């Protein structure tokens with residue numbers, strides 16, 4: 001099958017799988033991912049972690065975010081959320097996210113912080129970026145929803161020697177043998193599922 005067609009077909013079937021999970025399966029997945037993330041020194045030592053709010057059956061990071069806010073009372077980390085870039089079409093900005101953040105809804109019906117320049121955390125200031133995904137494979141390739149937002153946003157920092165660690169967050173049912181990748185796809189450094197912690201060596 002032609003790669004772009006294969007990607008479209010895969011997106012459809014993998015999205016159906018995760019949307020078919022029950023509410024209780026989703027809740028358990030969210031708690032298991034929280035626990036897995038909190039067991040990683042990279043996470044507990046990070047001062048800035050980009051998260052996301054769930055959409056389309058994605059794993060809910062809210063329990064993890066609340067744990068970060070509890071930890072924050074004594075130390076790190078800051079949490080941020082992606083916001084559709086108001087000027088650079090197809091790119092994301094990351095804005096600080098706290099209990100006090102005012103939220104609005106974007107064109108995809110996803111909640112995001114109200115845009116305020118002092119709240120912007122530059123992408124490269126994050127130690128960790130937690131990324132939603134539709135599919136992944138054992139090489140750490142990532143298939144997104146098809147908008148290319150993370151690929152575009154992260155392309156500009158690929159040349160930097162110190163970069164955020166990219167961690168894909170996924171249900172186990174989102175794993176496939178081998179994803180059809182395109183040259184613009186940015187692979188992740190690690191994948192966390194409710195039952196797995198996969199790590200990939202990249203230079």
Ligand SMILES: Nc1ncnc2c1ncn2[C@@H]1O[C@H](COP(=O)(O)OP(=O)(O)O)[C@@H](O)[C@H]1O
Nearest residue numbers: 143144145146147148149151152155182184185
């Ligand atoms: N660095 C980039 N610069 C310009 N366009 C890009 C870049 N990365 C991705 N795109 C475009 O975004 C679109 C969606 O990318 P794709 O990888 O299929 O989506 P996703 O990563 O969400 O699964 C593609 O048409 C691709 O050309």
Ligand SMILES: [Mg+2]
Nearest residue numbers: 144148151185
């Ligand atoms: Mg991509």
